[in-house]
Amino acid sequence: MSSKPWYGNGLRFECTQCGRCCKNHGQYTFVNLSERDLERIPKFLGLTRSAFLEKFCDVNPGFFPSLKFDEAACPFLDEHNHCRVYPVRPKQCETWPFWTENLEPEVWSGEVKECCPGIDQGPLYDQAEIERRAKATDEDFR
Ligand code: SF4
Numbered sequence: 058m059s060s061k062p063w064y065g066n067g068l069r070f071e072c073t074q075c076g077r078c079c080k081n082h083g084q085y086t087f088v089n090l091s092e093r094d095l096e097r098i099p100k101f102l103g104l105t106r107s108a109f110l111e112k113f114c115d116v117n118p119g120f121f122p123s124l125k126f127d128e129a130a131c132p133f134l135d136e137h138n139h140c141r142v143y144p145v146r147p148k149q150c151e152t153w154p155f156w157t158e159n160l161e162p163e164v165w166s167g168e169v170k171e172c173c174p175g176i177d178q179g180p181l182y183d184q185a186e187i188e189r190r191a192k193a194t195d196e197d198f199r
C-alpha cells in the first residue's frame with residue numbers, strides 16, 4: 058500500500074509579486090540555467106548564446122551557468138518587480154516553489170516560507186501538479 062506524502066492533500070501557493078526571490082538575498086541567490094533555458098532566453102533577447110552567457114551569466118566548469126546577481130537584483134527584474142523575460146523565464150523561476158528539495162515539511166515551512174510570502178496562500182495545488190513541477194525541474198537539470 059502506498060502512503061500519501063505529507064503534501065498529499067495539496068499545498069497552497071500564490072505569488073504576491075513582491076519580487077523578493079528575484080532580488081539578492083545572500084548565499085541562496087542562485088538561478089541556474091538549464092540547456093533549455095539557454096536555448097530560449099538568448100533567442101527571446103535577440104542575442105547569441107555566447108553573448109548572453111558573457112553578459113548575464115556566471116559560468117563555472119562543472120556547474121550549470123547561473124544568472125549574475127551582481128547588483129541588488131536579477132538583471133531581468135524591472136522597476137515594477139516584473140520579469141523582462143517572463144514568457145521564457147528560467148525553469149527554476151517557472152516551477153518555484155515546487156522543487157524537489159523544497160518538498161520536505163521542515164524546508165517548506167522553514168526557509169522556503171521565510172523567503173516567500175506566497176507560501177500557504179491562494180489556490181491549492183494538488184499532489185499530481187506539485188510532482189509534475191518538481192519532476193520537470195529535475196529533468197531539465199539532470
Ligand atoms: S518571493 Fe514568492 S511571492 Fe515573492 S515574487 Fe517570489 S515567488 Fe512571488
Ligand code: SF4
Pocket residue numbers: 078079088131132133134135139140141142143146147150
Ligand atoms: S529571470 Fe525573471 S523570474 Fe527569474 S529571477 Fe530573474 S526576474 Fe525573477
